[in-house]
Amino acid sequence: MFGNVPREVPQKIALVLVPRFSFLPFTGLIESFRLANRLSGQELYNRVLVSSDGGPVTASNGITLDVAGDLSLAEACGTVVICGGLDVHLHQDKSLQAWLRKVDRRGADVGAICTGSYILARAGLLEGFRCTIHWENLAGFCEEFPDIEVTTELFEIDRNRFTCSGGTAVIDMMLNVIARQHGYELAASVADQFMHERIRDHHDRQRISLPARLGVRHPKLLSVISLMEQNLEEPLTRSELAREADLSTRQLERLFRKYLNRSPARYYLELRLNKARLLLLQTNMSVIDVALACGFVSASHFSKCYRDFFGRTPRKERGLPLQADEDQSRVAE
Structure with missing residues (x-):
């Protein structure tokens, strides 16, 4: 199982870079290996960078990295890591899936x-396993793979599968692995080098807390917003939200006006539209399917709301030509 004490050292680990991979989690992985080796005084981890065709790969930040070679160089490695990033839903490398x-x-x-979970899922390697993915990609992943058990954890290690939500969570995953394999003292020393003051467990939340995100600490307002975030596909009515928070609808309106300078209905709509934008950018779902997944009853109403908020239609968001349903919504305005 990944994270168990290795049978031999160094552990041979292949990092498979895919186009537009995220540089921060990749760097966190590389630096965790380097520091563990340096601080232990021995080569515990031996890593090799590869790509499907053996050619250089450009990260999402524009930096291009050379690799050691193609996938054949990773044949002798006991651990393989897919380094995902932007637009991974467009990545359809059948040869990589077969190799995995x-x-x-x-x-x-x-x-x-990061988003490498998409590639594992398409290869059929996450069926029957828990996995996680970056919070921004969670909705799209669940829509595409409804039968896969996906969590909101920082990272998941399930037998010989491991997935990580990305960002600095990669460091926490590796610190936990280093502690399991080579002792907590070494993991703590690596954390010190990172100036990472606490080794987070996989149950720690991916996103900062709701009060920190909003700059608001009113408990009833936060409970209503939490309810909204949990019910985007089938939005609750204003009366239902007020009742759940033990408020009158007038009190609910006042709270949103005071702390967020908008009505509850407006705030709820913005949540749904922001989710819709992620689905449009990260999935191949049709516009009507995105609309329904975000609580809109028609494509035309969704398109009008989307254009009013973002200044472009859902199809323009994807760089696609205008369609009839959007033409109709424009005429009706």
Whole structure:
């Protein structure tokens, strides 16, 4: 199982870079290996960078990295990590998927960081396993893979599968692995080098808390916003929200006006539209399916609300030509 005490050192780990991979989690992984090796005084982790075709890969920040070679160089590695990033829902590398299935059959630990979970899912390697993904990609992933058990944890280690939500959570995952494999003292020393003052457990939340995000600490207002975030596909009415928070509808309106300078209905609409934007950018769902997933009853109403808020239609968001339903909503304005 990934994270168990290794049978031999150094552990051979292949990092598979895919186009537009996220640089921060990739760097967190590389630096965790480097510091563990330096502070232990021995080579505990030996990593190799590869790509599907052996060519250089450009990260989402525009930096291009050379790799050691193609996937054949990773055949001898006991651990394979897919390094995901932006637009991974467009990544359809059948040869990589087939190769991943082959190394899995060989008994390798197979995992992913950031949005690499998409690639593992498409290869059929997450069926029957828990996984996680960056919070921004969670809705799109659940829509595309409804039968896969996905969580909001920082990272998940389930037998010989491991997934990580990305960002600095990669450091926490590796610190937990280093502690399991080589002792807490070494993991703490690596954390000190990172100036990472606390090793987070996988149950720690991905996002900062709601009060910190909003700059608001009113408990009833926060409970209503939490309810809204949990009910985007089938929005609750204003009366239902007020009743759940033990407020009158007038009190609810006043709270939103005072702390957020908008009505509850407006705030709720913005939540749904922001979710819709993520689905449009991260999935191949049709506009009507995105509309329904975000609580809109028609594509035309959704398109009008979307254009009013973002200044462009849902199809323009994807760089697609205008369609009839949007033409109709424009005429009706």
